[in-house]
Amino acid sequence: MNVKQLDIITIGDGMITFDPIAKGPLRFVNHFERKIGGAELNVMIGCARLGMKSGWISRLGRDEFGRHIINTIRGEGIDVSEVQLVENYATSLNFKEIHESGKARTFYYRQKSPTETLTIDQLPIDYIQSAKIIHLSGVFPSIRQQNREVLFQTLKIAHTSGVKVSFDPNIRLKLWSKEEARQTILTYLPYVDYLLAGREELEIIFNTTDMTIILELLKKYAFEQVILKDGASGASYLSHGQWVHVPGEKVDKVVDTVGAGDGFSAAFLCGILKGWHIDKIMKFANAVGAMVVQVQGDNEGLPYYEDVEVYLGLRENIER
Numbered sequence: 001m002n003v004k005q006l007d008i009i010t011i012g013d014g015m016i017t018f019d020p021i022a023k024g025p026l027r028f029v030n031h032f033e034r035k036i037g038g039a040e041l042n043v044m045i046g047c048a049r050l051g052m053k054s055g056w057i058s059r060l061g062r063d064e065f066g067r068h069i070i071n072t073i074r075g076e077g078i079d080v081s082e083v084q085l086v087e088n089y090a091t092s093l094n095f096k097e098i099h100e101s102g103k104a105r106t107f108y109y110r111q112k113s114p115t116e117t118l119t120i121d122q123l124p125i126d127y128i129q130s131a132k133i134i135h136l137s138g139v140f141p142s143i144r145q146q147n148r149e150v151l152f153q154t155l156k157i158a159h160t161s162g163v164k165v166s167f168d169p170n171i172r173l174k175l176w177s178k179e180e181a182r183q184t185i186l187t188y189l190p191y192v193d194y195l196l197a198g199r200e201e202l203e204i205i206f207n208t209t210d211m212t213i214i215l216e217l218l219k220k221y222a223f224e225q226v227i228l229k230d231g232a233s234g235a236s237y238l239s240h241g242q243w244v245h246v247p248g249e250k251v252d253k254v255v256d257t258v259g260a261g262d263g264f265s266a267a268f269l270c271g272i273l274k275g276w277h278i279d280k281i282m283k284f285a286n287a288v289g290a291m292v293v294q295v296q297g298d299n300e301g302l303p304y305y306e307d308v309e310v311y312l313g314l315r316e317n318i319e320r
């Protein structure tokens, strides 16, 4: 029998994320803070901080930005043995634009992502089989046609090896159309154990805004859990064909909502690995989402396990 080495792994594109120092249209912003980002990577950072043995399968440019990302991720305690820096590719970039109103836009520069060198024959099968859970998202297959097949093969490897599959559709319409997203994601769903989606994403995948129809269609799959992430209002889980809503945790001041969904996913998977009851998992995951929105940056607000305990009032907060 295969001895599971890692709790959780992922496959994804890592990016340098440039956070604007000033608010308003990007064409007038002169200064940025260099950070790192990428949906799947955010989840792994969250998992590592919560104490899970985490690993990331990826390709970065063999450039200064690629080195910065791999060093940072290694520093977070994430296994990077399946991350390669490839020649003649630039590490992907993401520029964020934030308006006074709080509205934000993202400008990706990942058309020629280094992950396109991660072909099916390069998939580390033993590594995938060595994990308890693999977390995948719709970002990786949206970057390039070839990535869709790579993810499909990964799903099949995981499924046949007893590795649980978690999937967040993370539909980015700047990267693919609704139709492409729908067609691709529908082929993935039969291999998914934990589906963590937003309402709009479910509407795109099932091509209807009618929640009764969506609930009927969800029944066709063998999901162990289906989670509806609903931003500030909290999240719901599916139980006997009905949503059970778990309200979000109190937030003093929302600073930046980007990354809250990824934080929620990391915390949810932590709870799954700990074998908790779903109500406890949801409360914990909502707390992590609420903590993330109070910090600027896609992953800077992802908490350590004991920080969540303090937030939930389960551990004393000693300030000085």
Ligand SMILES: O=C(O)C(=O)C[C@H](O)[C@H](O)COP(=O)(O)O
Pocket (backbone or CB within 6 Å): 037, 038, 039, 040, 042, 139, 170, 172, 257, 258, 259, 260, 261, 262, 263, 298
């Ligand atoms: O990789 C990408 O394409 C991204 O967009 C990176 C973003 O930081 C996360 O995907 C945030 O996603 P949420 O947690 O849903 O706010």
